[in-house]
Amino acid sequence: MTYSIEFRNVSKRYRIGSNLSNLRDLLGARREAKNAKYHWAVKDVDFALKPGESLGIIGPNGAGKTTILKLLSRVTQPTDGHIKVNGRYSALIELGAGFHPDLTGRENVFLNGTILGMSRSEIKERYDQIVEFSGIAPFIDTPVKRYSSGMYARLGFAIAAHIDPEVLIVDEVLAVGDYAFQMKCYNRMDELRAKGTSLIFVSHNMEVVRRVCDRGMVMYRGQNVFQGAAAEAVVAYSDVLRQAARESKSVAPKEHGMSQRAMTFDAEVKNVTLLSEDRQPITVLESGTKAILAVDYQFNKDVQNPVFAFTIRTEDGRIIYDNTTQWMKIKTPDFYSGQHCRVEYTFDVALLEGSYELGVDIAAGDLSTYYDRLERALGFWVKSSGGAKGLANLDAKVTFKELASNGVAA
Amino acid sequence: MQSALGIKTLYNHRDLLLAWTVRTIKARYQQSVLGGLWAILQPVATATIFTIIFTVFIPIDTGSVPYILFVYSAMVAWTFFATSLVDMVESLIINMNLVSKIYFPREVLPIAALLARLLDFAIASLVLFLLMIYFQVPLFKANWVFLPAIIVVQLMLALGLGFFGAALNVFYRDVKHLVALGLQLWLYATPIIYPTTRVPERFHPFYFLNPMAGIIESYRDVLVRPEMTTLGTYTINGMQIPYLLPSAIIASVVLIAGYWFFKKAEFQFADVV
Numbered sequence: 009m010t011y012s013i014e015f016r017n018v019s020k021r022y023r024i025g026s027n028l029s030n031l032r033d034l035l036g037a038r039r040e041a042k043n044a045k046y047h048w049a050v051k052d053v054d055f056a057l058k059p060g061e062s063l064g065i066i067g068p069n070g071a072g073k074t075t076i077l078k079l080l081s082r083v084t085q086p087t088d089g090h091i092k093v094n095g096r097y098s099a100l101i102e103l104g105a106g107f108h109p110d111l112t113g114r115e116n117v118f119l120n121g122t123i124l125g126m127s128r129s130e131i132k133e134r135y136d137q138i139v140e141f142s143g144i145a146p147f148i149d150t151p152v153k154r155y156s157s158g159m160y161a162r163l164g165f166a167i168a169a170h171i172d173p174e175v176l177i178v179d180e181v182l183a184v185g186d187y188a189f190q191m192k193c194y195n196r197m198d199e200l201r202a203k204g205t206s207l208i209f210v211s212h213n214m215e216v217v218r219r220v221c222d223r224g225m226v227m228y229r230g231q232n233v234f235q236g237a238a239a240e241a242v243v244a245y246s247d248v249l250r251q252a253a254r255e256s257k258s259v260a261p262k263e264h265g266m267s268q269r270a271m272t273f274d275a276e277v278k279n280v281t282l283l284s285e286d287r288q289p290i291t292v293l294e295s296g297t298k299a300i301l302a303v304d305y306q307f308n309k310d311v312q313n314p315v316f317a318f319t320i321r322t323e324d325g326r327i328i329y330d331n332t333t334q335w336m337k338i339k340t341p342d343f344y345s346g347q348h349c350r351v352e353y354t355f356d357v358a359l360l361e362g363s364y365e366l367g368v369d370i371a372a373g374d375l376s377t378y379y380d381r382l383e384r385a386l387g388f389w390v391k392s393s394g395g396a397k398g399l400a401n402l403d404a405k406v407t408f409k410e411l412a413s414n415g416v417a418a
Numbered sequence: 419m420q421s422a423l424g425i426k427t428l429y430n431h432r433d434l435l436l437a438w439t440v441r442t443i444k445a446r447y448q449q450s451v452l453g454g455l456w457a458i459l460q461p462v463a464t465a466t467i468f469t470i471i472f473t474v475f476i477p478i479d480t481g482s483v484p485y486i487l488f489v490y491s492a493m494v495a496w497t498f499f500a501t502s503l504v505d506m507v508e509s510l511i512i513n514m515n516l517v518s519k520i521y522f523p524r525e526v527l528p529i530a531a532l533l534a535r536l537l538d539f540a541i542a543s544l545v546l547f548l549l550m551i552y553f554q555v556p557l558f559k560a561n562w563v564f565l566p567a568i569i570v571v572q573l574m575l576a577l578g579l580g581f582f583g584a585a586l587n588v589f590y591r592d593v594k595h596l597v598a599l600g601l602q603l604w605l606y607a608t609p610i611i612y613p614t615t616r617v618p619e620r621f622h623p624f625y626f627l628n629p630m631a632g633i634i635e636s637y638r639d640v641l642v643r644p645e646m647t648t649l650g651t652y653t654i655n656g657m658q659i660p661y662l663l664p665s666a667i668i669a670s671v672v673l674i675a676g677y678w679f680f681k682k683a684e685f686q687f688a689d690v691v
Contacts, residue, residue: 023689078688084688127433
């Protein structure tokens, strides 16, 4: 069986600092410029996909994920190694890339379709399907500058997923759509894969990678540090995050008033799970219910009165809720080396529909150091039956009361 | 090799080229009150000011052709050349968000910029025909068969320079300013506001190495000089050379070199942020 994507020992180097290169560099003379600094965005990455296979690429920001996508879609050329993509591809590198704001949705379907390599008549054939899938038919003759980011994503995905791509490259763009549309997209990806489309999927959301991909690849600082089953990749990724935190000198000093020390790993987070009230593992929470966050710790040293904490953030990193056992005025016991312990937080899902991220940590009782900290331990989705928009579910009730004719309450 | 492959890819993307050209035209005239009238305004305004200067202040002899027709017939082609070159040079930079995110043959952008100016060229030409009718210049002479050839030579020259300029402008923003300055000087090195009869004969061998000189002279001979029935020629060492010949040779070389350079540099477009 032949591969639909071959990405062989690929490296990509960028020049940092001044962009000015002389004409000889432009013409491809492979000559090191003096005084130039280089940065390897991707180093020696190797993978191959057969038709119908899917690979999730995960990693923190700046790990080289986007560079891999750009290399795959031929936007940029590798410094070393070789890349072969067989068949028509479709890249969704960024939300609404290739849309012209002044043109209508309809005009953009044609423009975007031709950019992706389709002919006009091919687009015409698929036009109805695309519009139907996007679910924005009433707005198709509105200039896209008036679209919401969700509508951009809907139309963008609908176009790319209907050109019968042999290779589909999906970046994080789906995060802005609503839950129902995301599900529709995942189903469409499954359909395409069943027909032999290879899928490359980039996301921060571990649950989605597990859902969509059979294989996973973890990137860290331009290197491929893990490649294997998607479920294992998700575990490997949390190790990478810890590694990243360990190497970084300042670990969010402001929030907890902590000194800028790296983690010590005197205690480690081993497992993080979300449970429903009846203790079933869940990733979709119902707005207005209660949920349980269970965090398993392992202690590698004797530790006195540590502080446990968890944080809920929006996808763009804004903190919605942050609490610690210290702020709750809870005196934690002492733990000894080798001990395991589970901490459970029961909380109200007072959030509205959307995608959220959960972080956990454990710190010394005097807040001098973190023992362990996972900023993005878990992603979850909140489903809401009401129509309210925003972040917090304040559960507003409404009443009407007739006033006397002078405007004073009777 | 690479360039040959590029042309095939470009052919496969012909629908994109068309769509992008239409998009460029729409975007240019959207939210503009005068719209397509701008295509006329620029050559008419410059032709008018030169007509006032060179018929009232410093009268110039343009033979059988009234000065306004003399200058406007050149100004239409020159405006097309200058505006399309400026647009082409800018075409990659203003679409960098696209270039850095999606792959498609990058030459689509400068070519579409050029094609989009063809519409302006056509609109401005309509005014030229009205002037020709007013001054009772014979229409549809036999030598009009050369018109397509003159236009093709001009397109080749503009495209070649546009490829160079667009690619270089991605790396050095000075190019944009250099092109603006260059076009200003080039206007005076070309027989637009004065006839070639005012250029001393011993300069002719060099003067007609300016490809725009041959192109403009040919347009004029074909369109507004009633006595001309074929392409105009000039003489070097007793040899009769059509004005268009050196222009065509130079335009071909510029186009091939420009495209080659563009294809060489295109792999680095997305890496420049």
